Amino acid sequence: MPACYSENIEMLEDLLGYRFNNKELLLDALTHKSYHHEKPDKAPRYNERLEFLGDSVLGLVIAESLFCYNILLTEADMSKMKSYLVKESMLFEIASRLSLGKYLRLGRGEESTGGRQKKSILSDAVEALFGAIFLDSDYKTAKSVILRLFSDKIDRIISKKEGHDFKSELQEKTQSLFGVLPEYKIVKQEGEEHKKIFTVEVYINGQLYGGGTGKSKKDAQMNAAKEAIKKLIDE
Numbered sequence: 001m002p003a004c005y006s007e008n009i010e011m012l013e014d015l016l017g018y019r020f021n022n023k024e025l026l027l028d029a030l031t032h033k034s035y036h037h038e039k040p041d042k043a044p045r046y047n048e049r050l051e052f053l054g055d056s057v058l059g060l061v062i063a064e065s066l067f068c069y070n071i072l073l074t075e076a077d078m079s080k081m082k083s084y085l086v087k088e089s090m091l092f093e094i095a096s097r098l099s100l101g102k103y104l105r106l107g108r109g110e111e112s113t114g115g116r117q118k119k120s121i122l123s124d125a126v127e128a129l130f131g132a133i134f135l136d137s138d139y140k141t142a143k144s145v146i147l148r149l150f151s152d153k154i155d156r157i158i159s160k161k162e163g164h165d166f167k168s169e170l171q172e173k174t175q176s177l178f179g180v181l182p183e184y185k186i187v188k189q190e191g192e193e194h195k196k197i198f199t200v201e202v203y204i205n206g207q208l209y210g211g212g213t214g215k216s217k218k219d220a221q222m223n224a225a226k227e228a229i230k231k232l233i234d235e
Helices: 005-016 023-029 033-038 048-067 075-085 088-097 108-112 119-136 139-159 166-178 217-234
Strands: 183-190 197-204 207-214
Touching: 005 023, 023 048, 023 119, 033 108, 048 075, 048 119, 048 139, 075 139, 088 119, 088 139, 119 139, 166 197, 166 217, 183 217, 197 217, 207 217
Parallel strands: none
Antiparallel strands: 183 197, 197 207
């Protein structure tokens, strides 16, 4: 272990806004099984059990937050939002904000293959941290840490409908109103192969209802669907 490891751990605690009473729990949360298998004497435990617990703690905090939000959300809305908020890419964003990769204890194999930047490893470690905080304190404390990291994301997903499936919503509306499915057409592709921007239009019964752009066909379709829904509501 490098000499600066303890100092780094304190820096991570500063970013979390939480000081561990039991530092071993924090170390366990940061220990990947590859490190444990290589150095069982230094790391008798690894973070998979804490990840399992943290996943449940995170899910409850997010569900409670959505349920108690100042806007009354339906069960279907809460379910979709919760799934979006706890998915791997969101947890990876949290890990990046915490610079979590540099605190992980990894085996040589994972280290050599870029384990410190792997989404799966980092997102699992975030959940393990939440589990460790819960065990080191209580639900109320773990909740305060999680909401400090997620509150802006919760507000954004509700106010701006980030992550909302506008394509599914439009499909439901067009089937209900017209008995048809929306038709998407790619009208433009711009940019280099790995940096393309797509422009898509969506038609209902042959009539143009919306257009949108995005870095992928799916994103462009989603933005077009969002515009079409607004037009349907305004009609």
